[in-house]
Amino acid sequence: MTDKQKKSALGIMVLAILFVSINLRPAISSIGPLLDTIRADLSLTSSQVSLLTSVPVFCMGLFAPLAVVFNKKLGLKKSIAILLTAIGAFTLLRGFLPTYPILLASAFFIGLSIAIISPLLSAMIKRNFPTRTASLIGVYSFGMGLGATLAAGLTGVFYAVAGWPFALASWGLLSVAAIILWLRVKEPAAEVDEIPLEGIAVVSPWKNRRAWYMLLFFGFQSALFFSIITWLAPIAIEKGMSILVAGAVLTVMSTVQIACNLSIPLLLEKWPSRHLWIMISLGFGAVGVLLLMFAGIAFIWPAAICLGITLGGLFPLALMMPLDENSTPDDVNSWTAMIQSGGYIISALTPFAIGLFYDRFQNHMISLSLFLGFIAMLMVFAFLLKEKPATD
Known part of the structure; x- marks a missing residue:
């Protein structure tokens, strides 16, 4: 492969990573603006409807290790194409069969698909862009943020035009563009499909204290993200x-x-300095939550801006941690699978717990207190991880 062909292949790969990542959030984040509408229309409790965001996040943790199986049996390229098709199909199904069992089943399979895609993309980035991992993680997280923003901002508009089943199902069309582009990806050097993803590091991350700190950090930042997106x-x-x-408030935050x-x-x-940016992000988050707790309706907008800074800063920083810590795709996959598996399982419980608290007390002050608690825990683990400066 010539240098020109290699650069072209890398360019297509970057664009494909962007389009794939755009599909990893809309099916989840589109639920938030319609939470009360779905609950009323299907006669659900707050805890029942919150499962529509908790279940996919739980699956994102539980099934992350299946990335190894999919890569071994089908290869990376075919695996991601199939999983993107599943995300699109189950999202579209919500428009044709808008019942609670179908919504719950689609949430399960969408979460499973996202779980398997994520570690494969991280290994791909480490293998093909070893000196530019921060930039490519930026593309990856930007794509997920863009997908969440589009869903948060336009779901309410689609609802006003044609009802909530159409508003939820419309996001399945995003997968079509992603699949078409993904099938054009060519590996410029070694085949990513051939990356050994056995998840066996020289030292198992499950026995590494820093890996556990990263798992808990990822879990609390993810809990904060999905709780805020949902509630x-x-x-x-x-x-x-x-x-x-x-919905416009969500759009501002997501933008x-x-x-x-x-x-x-x-x-x-x-x-x-990773630590510097983590603390800056958490500081804005604390201000945003306090504004929601104690200020009037006009201050919801600046609160949304503060929370957007927090969520937008924490996620790429959390994604970089296993890439900073390891030098090979195998180790990155092993650490990423562990961190995201445990982290997403932790975060899956929080939107559901908030729904239970709201059913019991009919007041979101407890929800906001939990947000502050997550921020405090993130500060603790940020200081524990500071002992070893992260470098590219």
Whole structure:
């Protein structure tokens, strides 16, 4: 392969990573703006409807190790194509059969598909872009943030046009573009399909203290993300906003989030301290939650901006941790599978727990107190991980 062909192949690969990652959030984040509508229309409790976001996140943790099996049996390229098709198909199914059992089943299979795709993409980045992992993680996290932003901002609009089943199902069309582009990916050097993904590191991450700190950090940042995505709109509605305006609040938050998804990895090239950016992100988060707790309806907007900075900064920083810590795709996959498996299982419980608390107390002050608790725990683990400076 010539240098020109190699550069072209890498360019297509970067674009494919972007489009694949865009599909990893809309099926989950589109639920938040319609949470109360779905609950009322299907006569559900808050805890029941919150399972539509908790179940896929739990699956994202439980089934991450299946990336090894899929890669071994089908290869990376075919695996991701099949899994993207599953995400699209089950998302579209919500429009044709808008019942609670179908919504719950689709949430399960969508979460399973996302779980398997994520470790494979991380290994791919480490193998093909070993000196530019921060930039490619920026592309990866930007794509997920963009997908979440589009879903948060447009789901309410689609709902106003054609109802909530159409609003949920419409996001399945995103997978079509991603599949077409993904099938054009060619490996410029070694076949990513041939990357050994046995998940066996020289030292097992399950026996490594820092790996456990990273798992808990990832878990709490993910818990914060999915809880806010699920419950920010209902909190705004409780304070007096309409569904469309609450959806706009989510759009503002998500727009800021994707800007930070892309800019934080770039800023790390000039100011490389991971700890600094983690603390800055958490500081904004604390301010945002306090505004929601104690300020009036007008302050929901600046709170959304602060929370967008927090979520947009924490996610790429958490994704970089196993890549910073290891030098081979095998070890990156092993650490990523462990961290995301445990982390997503932790975070899956939180939207459901918040739904239970709201059913019991009919007040979101407990929800916001939990958000502050997550931020406090993240600060603790940030300091525990600071003992070994991360470098590219």
